[in-house]
Amino acid sequence: MISIAGLRKSFGAAIVLNGIDLEIRQGEVVSVLGSSGSGKSTLIRCINGLEKIDAGKITVDNFDVSKPRELSEARKRSGTVFQLFNLYPHMTAVQNVALAPVEVLKVPRKQAEAEARELLRSVGLSERADAYPAQLSGGQRQRVGICRALAMKPSYLLLDEVTSALDPEMTAEVLSILANLAKGGTTMVFVTHEIEFARSISTRIAFLDKGQMIADLPTKEFFSDKGMALPRVAQFLSKMRKD
Amino acid sequence: MKFDLSILAKHVPFLLEGAWLTFQTCLLAVLGSLILGTLVAAARTSASPQLNRLSAVYVDIFRNIPFIVQLFFFYFGLPEIGIYIDAFTTGVIAMSIAGGAFTSDVIRSGILAIDPGIIEAAQVSGLKKSTIFRKIVMPIALRASVRPLGSVFINLILTSSILSTITLNELTGSAKIVASQTFRPFEVYFVLLVAYAALTWFVSILIGMLHRYLNRNQAEGAV
Ligand SMILES: Nc1ncnc2c1ncn2[C@@H]1O[C@H](COP(=O)(O)OP(=O)(O)OP(=O)(O)O)[C@@H](O)[C@H]1O
Numbered sequence: 001m002i003s004i005a006g007l008r009k010s011f012g013a014a015i016v017l018n019g020i021d022l023e024i025r026q027g028e029v030v031s032v033l034g035s036s037g038s039g040k041s042t043l044i045r046c047i048n049g050l051e052k053i054d055a056g057k058i059t060v061d062n063f064d065v066s067k068p069r070e071l072s073e074a075r076k077r078s079g080t081v082f083q084l085f086n087l088y089p090h091m092t093a094v095q096n097v098a099l100a101p102v103e104v105l106k107v108p109r110k111q112a113e114a115e116a117r118e119l120l121r122s123v124g125l126s127e128r129a130d131a132y133p134a135q136l137s138g139g140q141r142q143r144v145g146i147c148r149a150l151a152m153k154p155s156y157l158l159l160d161e162v163t164s165a166l167d168p169e170m171t172a173e174v175l176s177i178l179a180n181l182a183k184g185g186t187t188m189v190f191v192t193h194e195i196e197f198a199r200s201i202s203t204r205i206a207f208l209d210k211g212q213m214i215a216d217l218p219t220k221e222f223f224s225d226k227g228m229a230l231p232r233v234a235q236f237l238s239k240m241r242k243d
Numbered sequence: 244m245k246f247d248l249s250i251l252a253k254h255v256p257f258l259l260e261g262a263w264l265t266f267q268t269c270l271l272a273v274l275g276s277l278i279l280g281t282l283v284a285a286a287r288t289s290a291s292p293q294l295n296r297l298s299a300v301y302v303d304i305f306r307n308i309p310f311i312v313q314l315f316f317f318y319f320g321l322p323e324i325g326i327y328i329d330a331f332t333t334g335v336i337a338m339s340i341a342g343g344a345f346t347s348d349v350i351r352s353g354i355l356a357i358d359p360g361i362i363e364a365a366q367v368s369g370l371k372k373s374t375i376f377r378k379i380v381m382p383i384a385l386r387a388s389v390r391p392l393g394s395v396f397i398n399l400i401l402t403s404s405i406l407s408t409i410t411l412n413e414l415t416g417s418a419k420i421v422a423s424q425t426f427r428p429f430e431v432y433f434v435l436l437v438a439y440a441a442l443t444w445f446v447s448i449l450i451g452m453l454h455r456y457l458n459r460n461q462a463e464g465a466v
Pocket residue numbers: 011014016034035036037038039040041042043
């Protein structure tokens with residue numbers, strides 16, 4: 001379980017996350033929605049330890065991410081997929097995927113690369129397994145990014161607007177992979193602007209507004225009168241649907 | 244006076260010996276600079292304020308003192324406090340230390356140019372700091388730095404001619420001796436001029452090839 005309690009985070013004078021409580025249990029797909037600047041990326045970066053938190057507590061399977069000792073254990077349990085892919089440019093797709101299993105989990109290289117190829121095959125990239133990131137399309141790069149995260153067999157997948165740098169066709173190809181993962185029971189924290197997609201795969205919706213979690217509801221309820229009763233949510237949804 | 248290179252014929256083996264010495268000192272100094280430069284660049288980009296300051300001081304000192312002064316200090320100064328090092332070793336050490344300062348600067352900017360997102364991806368996947376440095380940071384920084392490093396190394400080769408001032412008869416030192424023996428400085432130094440130009444030209448071609456080879460997979464759209 002990922003457990004977030006009383007999380008606060010500021011950058012200088014700007015309070016970006018102001019008392020967040022959130023729990024994500026195994027098997028859940030939680031989509032995090034909210035307008036630009038509401039703190040969604042910062043929330044993800046706090047969970048994977050890229051940002052130091054000012055107050056509160058975040059644990060991943062009971063490992064406290066604020067404690068350097070426990071952070072490495074927490075990181076073994078969660079995988080992150082980035083908006084801009086962040087692949088290692090000097091390594092092939094296979095090498096990108098196999099690096100952490102070899103270095104962190106001490107899987108023998110041969111085995112790690114075989115598993116990497118299998119993962120890449122599962123996302124339709126067997127032909128491109130030995131290509132370098134610069135030789136791949138955006139959608140292909142993001143599929144490699146997803147495989148890189150999955151290679152560590154994480155209990156939780158953290159995804160921050162993983163399709164927003166992609167054109168519609170590539171977005172569709174990446175989203176269909178995520179839909180499969182969700183169906184297969186992968187636990188996900190999914191930051192997105194793809195409202196309809198979030199609705200179709202999420203078990204829950206968390207809505208961030210100015211650093212506060214103003215709604216945390218089962219998907220059905222969020223998109224029903226209950227969600228609409230919250231003015232900020234109603235405003236956000238009507239604006240997103242117009243765009 | 245007639246321009247006549249043939250009188251140098253019998254001095255060619257001696258000059259080649261000097262060239263061999265130049266080659267050896269330069270190769271060792273390039274390796275030394277690269278190792279030292281990497282360590283110092285790591286220190287300068289590390290999270291430790293002490294290491295940052297220490298390495299910055301090193302770079303500032305050795306970039307701001309004429310090489311010949313550093314060399315004289317090592318070769319003529321140190322014996323006064325009981326440290327004797329032979330000319331060859333002194334030359335290699337002095338060039339490595341001076342070259343290391345410039346090399347670390349180049350590698351450091353290569354490191355700073357890396358997209359922070361790439362490092363973050365490595366961090367969240369649980370890689371250790373030292374692994375990230377070896378497997379991600381250095382390979383990317385070095386690939387980007389091949390050309391500027393090449394300039395540093397070419398400068399190092401040219402600087403090696405100064406070693407003749409501490410009795411090391413490398414290429415320039417040997418040429419000086421031949422010039423004084425033959426009384427034909429024009430021909431001797433003409434040959435020297437051509438030799439250095441050819442050497443640096445050759446090295447810059449090698450660097451260009453190395454750059455293209457290491458970056459062969461980094462062009463957008465290449466398959
Ligand atoms: N490193 C930083 N330094 C200073 N301010 C920051 C930093 N990172 C984020 N912020 C600020 O924190 C706020 C929340 O940013 P965040 O990136 O978490 O928003 P977001 O919800 O992900 O927005 P978007 O939908 O545009 O991605 C913004 O006002 C942003 O300017």
